[in-house]
């Protein structure tokens with residue numbers, strides 16, 4: 043399949059339905075690349091006309107801003123907004139809740155006003171509109187699955203139901219963790235923690251969260267964020283459960299269940 | 302009632318109101334040390350928050366048992382204060398049970414209702430004391446509560462128990478006196494609870510009963526005056542400040558971090574120098590980026606600090622804290638208040654703030670604490686009165702990174718990567734869409 047960039051669309055005088063903001067993890071991290079590919083594959087399959095920024099995309103500046111480096115954040119934001127405004131971007135979908143939060147809530151104050159959708163909401167809409175058709179009795183039917191609310195999708199933006207509705211559409215047996223929805227426990231990656239060692243403590247945040255997920259007896263931990271996916275995968279490995287328990291992004295699950 | 306009692310009462314009331322208003326004025330001044338932040342938009346949503354969060358205690362009900370007990374104490378506190386109004390007027394006018402003749406038989410119902418509330422408050426406070434001191438509920442026994450904060454909590458609970466007991470004892474003695482037709486003691490219908498206990502005092506003389514009743518009355522009202530003056534020094538200030546705090550709480554999505562217009566502009570002028578204002582010497586003195594001390598925070602952060610109940614709901618939801626890190630969002634709020642009080646005293650003594658060589662970062666809140674935050678917003682979500690510990694953490698972090706260049710080596714590497722490779726990792730920007738090229742062949 044061919045994935046076109048905004049530049050290519052523009053060169054043909056066309057505009058895509060939506061810009062797929064891939065994000066740094068989705069672009070470079072090997073595990074997250076699989077999520078990116080799965081999501082792109084779904085979009086392609088159901089015929090959503092989408093574009094990426096390709097080499098023109100830059101870090102949104104989220105880790106810089108959250109660690110306190112506002113200068114760097116503002117520089118990244120300035121460049122990204124220039125690029126997107128030049129292409130007349132109206133609608134963005136992204137598979138990263140951190141990018142989602144920054145693009146949706148923080149870029150408007152800097153002159154970047156777009157309709158921003160997280161990929162789980164987008165998938166839910168495509169399913170509801172009948173654009174995504176799922177296999178009867180797909181791979182996940184009846185499987186015991188728990189869902190991890192990422193902080194920036196959940197508490198940050200109050201999106202709790204869309205991802206769960208996608209999972210319901212896959213006919214899974216959804217089991218909730220003790221701390222879920224507004225009480226959901228962080229995976230430990232946010233606030234630029236992903237890029238440094240944790241402070242001294244009794245355990246790691248991702249270990250604690252993964253243990254809680256494992257306690258549900260689920261075989262699959264469904265996530266909506268490339269950072270959560272990494273953190274939880276590490277936590278599952280730490281408990282030596284990687285052979286029986288998988289951490290999957292919701293997009294990967296949908297991609298495997300397409301009719 | 303004797304004139305002496307009347308004069309004494311007015312004196313007590315005057316002194317207590319004077320000191321209370323003085324302290325309130327200081328708190329007001331301290332909060333106004335914070336930076337401007339306009340939080341008056343969308344009043345209807347704000348009123349809604351105040352009614353749901355402060356009046357309705359919506360967020361408390363995430364933990365139903367403490368919520369119900371707290372509701373009893375809170376309702377009791379608010380409603381019994383109507384009775385205080387009578388006590389107060391009695392005291393000034395030298396009357397006894399001023400409202401009884403006015404309300405007729407309704408009066409006994411009213412007092413009966415107050416007695417039920419008083420009993421509920423009493424029971425709830427005893428349970429709270431047990432939770433704190435016997436069951437040792439974790440969030441009520443963490444490190445940052447050692448010393449004064451723990452005593453503060455217990456002191457207020459014990460005071461409530463004493464006040465409520467005095468109220469009930471006073472009513473019991475009163476009714477025995479009523480039944481004996483003692484002078485001044487207006488006959489009322491029996492009060493719901495205390496009328497069952499009059500037997501306890503049956504053997505006492507009129508004189509002893511009057512002493513008990515008067516003693517109860519005086520101790521009760523003195524307790525109230527002391528409580529009033531204790532309030533502004535205590536975490537119990539939340540019974541007042543929860544209301545404005547809920548009103549001014551953030552309406553924007555919790556995930557959104559406040560923009561720094563100053564830096565936005567600097568970056569803009571760097572990128573488009575033609576937009577930069579020409580230097581004319583009238584530019585404001587260089588300000589500090591981020592917050593080093595309480596004056597660098599916004600007034601809402603400071604109001605937050607005074608509104609904190611030290612309940613620890615934030616801390617027990619904090620992923621850093623529950624995994625043993627030093628960070629505790631409750632401590633962030635307590636430290637901010639302590640430092641603000643210190644700065645306030647400094648100003649009271651010196652007329653204006655005189656540098657004391659201290660600051661909120663380092664002297665109160667350590668770098669290690671600040672570093673551990675994952676910005677997960679669990680603390681903000683958990684707070685029953687709409688406090689945002691994360692907002693303070695973010696501002697202090699900005700100061701550390703931008704003013705002190707104080708960041709861990711890994712973050713410096715990350716910053717370098719973002720700046721040079723446009724990604725937090727050391728990958729070539731040319732490979733950003735490599736995944737897409739790989740898909741061509743699939």
Ligand code: SF4
Nearest residue numbers: 619674675677678680
């Ligand atoms: S935002 Fe920071 S302080 Fe608040 S709960 Fe999360 S990690 Fe703890």
Ligand code: SF4
Nearest residue numbers: 609610612613615684
């Ligand atoms: S900030 Fe809120 S949740 Fe935390 S201790 Fe204070 S009142 Fe409780």
